[in-house]
Amino acid sequence: MNITLKQLRAFIAVSRTGSFTLAAESLFITQSALSGLIKELEQALGLRLFDRSTRRIQLSEVGRNIYPLIDKILDDLDGVLDEVSKLKALRKGLVRIAAPQLMASTLLPEVIAAYGVAHPEIEIRLVDCAVESVVSRVFSGEVDFGVGPERDSNSEITATTLFELPFVAVFPPGHALAGQHEVSWADLAEHPLITLQGQFTERLAVDLGSAPRSRALEPHTSVAFMSTALSMVNAGLGVTICITYAASLVRLYRLEMRPLVDPQVTRRFYVFTRNNRSLSPAAQSFRDFLFRYVAEHAGFGE
Amino acid sequence: MNITLKQLRAFIAVSRTGSFTLAAESLFITQSALSGLIKELEQALGLRLFDRSTRRIQLSEVGRNIYPLIDKILDDLDGVLDEVSKLKALRKGLVRIAAPQLMASTLLPEVIAAYGVAHPEIEIRLVDCAVESVVSRVFSGEVDFGVGPERDSNSEITATTLFELPFVAVFPPGHALAGQHEVSWADLAEHPLITLQGQFTERLAVDLGSAPRSRALEPHTSVAFMSTALSMVNAGLGVTICITYAASLVRLYRLEMRPLVDPQVTRRFYVFTRNNRSLSPAAQSFRDFLFRYVAEHAGFGE
DNA sequence: GATATTCATCTGAAAATCCGATAAATCGAT
DNA sequence: ATCGATTTATCGGATTTTCAGATGAATATC
Incomplete structure (x- = not known):
């Protein structure tokens, strides 16, 4: 005879309720079935788990010892089932x-x-x-x-x-800036700048402060989408700035990037x-x- | 349909061996029974645990996720059973x-x-x-x-x-009573008596009844602990009475014991x-x- | 294409499980 | 003390579940 989960659940239920009848109700089985389950479990373990008369139920010494262990196991199992249903939901x-x-x-x-x-x-x-x-x-x-x-x-x-990523300057291959490994904001001011409309540029201006180099941000042209800006850069209409996460798009346009420094803004x-x-x-x-x-x-x- | 430990053990066995046939052997069940168990478990969980063809078996995504959890639960359970058997076997x-x-x-x-x-x-x-x-x-x-x-x-x-043991008289070596093989309660009355406080002496008085020999119990000194009494006896302050189970302690003090008779009280x-x-x-x-x-x-x- | 291996399925038999009823034990109230 | 109420233990029969063996289907290897 092997131990079953039913028996363990029965053990926990009886321990919790302190009554066979109540425990049986909570498990939706008959009292006699529950009685049998506990009997089997005790037999399988070879010792009494409850000291019981027809009026009083009490965990035995050994029962007290293993109750928290069994309880934890059943909790863990329920946790796994939860986990499974989550994973199942994840599948679709x-x-x-x-x-x-x-x-x-x-x-x-x-x-x-x-x-x-x-x-x-x-x-x-x-x-x-x-x-x-x-x-x-x-x-x-x-x-x-x-x-x-x-x-x-x-x-x-x-x-x-x-x-958190830094800004880079973007320009076509063979551009005057191509020789530098880094480009400063001051360098940038020497070339027509194409910027994005909206908060993107406004915030950048704030970050750079009122320092003279913020002049670099005086836009030559201002567009709504980065792809437009890149196309214009590609056509040699100027340089633009963007953040490195857009690198794949920049490469797609076969443009060059250089880190923007002095200061580095992220x-x-x-x-x-x-x-x-x-x-x-x-x-x-x-x-x-x-x-x-x-x-x-x-x-x-x- | 509820999940059973058998199913979980089957899941673990198949995961470990990577084969229904081998797993079935290791569980001492037929391959068809094992096939059924896995099927049931998958049904109960509502998803596949193994991606399987007739030639290859592999844990599914979900299966991989829950394998360690299930394994731990079964391990825990075995641990509890071990614990119980140790308790039972008196190994702890x-x-x-x-x-x-x-x-x-x-x-x-x-x-x-x-x-x-x-x-x-x-x-x-x-x-x-x-x-x-x-x-x-x-x-x-x-x-x-x-x-x-x-x-x-x-x-x-x-x-x-x-x-059930009798009372004995306790006195130092060379005491006047040392020559007798037995000591009567009347003999005892001739010497200063050191008794224990509390019910010990009270009950003894009841046992001896109102006979004149109960005079023997009129205490000269009354102490709380036997070891105190023995020390006093050792110092020659009197005799005391005790029950033979204390013999080892009496011997430790190098005192002598004689059965108390007339009547023998136990x-x-x-x-x-x-x-x-x-x-x-x-x-x-x-x-x-x-x-x-x-x-x-x-x-x-x- | 033949063969061997492996998993899935079917079927009858064996085992277990469950339920309802009843017995036995205990507690509390009269 | 006795009776009634409550609770656990047990028993017999019906149902369900489980299992083993045989067969079938799929696939990798030669």
């Missing part, structure tokens, strides 16, 4: 992510592709939108989480740092999640994967 | 015994030492306390059982006779256990050993 799932256009065309496709290898059943839906509306889409629940640069904090939204990117709202297992899994991916490809795109 | 255990101070310094150390030879893994914890509180400590569960002289019966406590000692409460295997074992020891050393200490 839909994750929606909001990200600014540039990120949605550089880092994220790369990560999504890598994730898809291990989790083909999970669909990742990418919402590319204006930087400004990433957080609001997270807030509205339209997406599971969002990725983007720092924005006004909001008590309903949690921002977790995903990475930009943090965050994952935005909504408070008081747990992620679906699939979303959780992809979010973890994203962090791991970024950590393992530190300085990716360089 | 703790026995707590309450006994009056005198007994805790004479008979019990002797028995415990003898028991320890055969059962070195079992710890015997001796609680020496006032005679009056032996039973209450048994009742409270503070000790597994108690040893002591007769006390008020209690429906919750079972008293089993351990031994005192019974009991083992007190609590009703409706089984002893742990270790306590059971030591209790049995104690009875055997006393029986085999009948009149021990003489």
